[in-house]
Amino acid sequence: MRLSLLLLCLVLAGCSGPGLDYRGVPATRVAQAGYTFDLYFNGRSVRGIRLNQTRPVSRRHFRRAFYDAVEATLGCHVLGSTMDGDLVMLTVDVYCAG
Template sequence: MRVPLILCCLALAGCSNPGLDYRGVPAMRVTQAGYTFDLYYNGRSVRGIRMNPSRPVSRTHFRRAFYDAVGATLGCSVLGSTMDGDLVMLTVEVYCPS
């Protein structure tokens, strides 16, 4: 009984983990168009994790909100069509003028 419980806890602990590329990067909590994102910027790309539990209105609306959140928070431009991800986590490559 303990092993399944421990495995379940470990799986849930990784739900809001941005991954190894963003290790040590602090999260910036942003709300845009009804979605709350934790944004992680590592100098060349941004990963966003949707924190609110409600299902997005549509994939297009969700992606646009993320795109706008990156621009408004970091002042960066998203490079071309580099957006990748799903309805929970998105990653984009960015250009941030110094």
């Protein structure tokens, strides 16, 4: 029983992390259009995790807020066709000149 509880805690703790591709990458906290994101940039892509409990107005509004947060924070161009995710976590490829 204790082992089951420990495993459950470990699984739940892993849900709040950005994933293996972003291991060791510091988060940049950004507020955009009523959402708060932690952005993780690994040099070629960005993963954003929505932190606040505000219910998104719509999927389009949420994705646009993420897009704007990435471009404003990193100064990189978002490759929009690569955006993938849900209403909590999104990942997108970016192009950074220079």
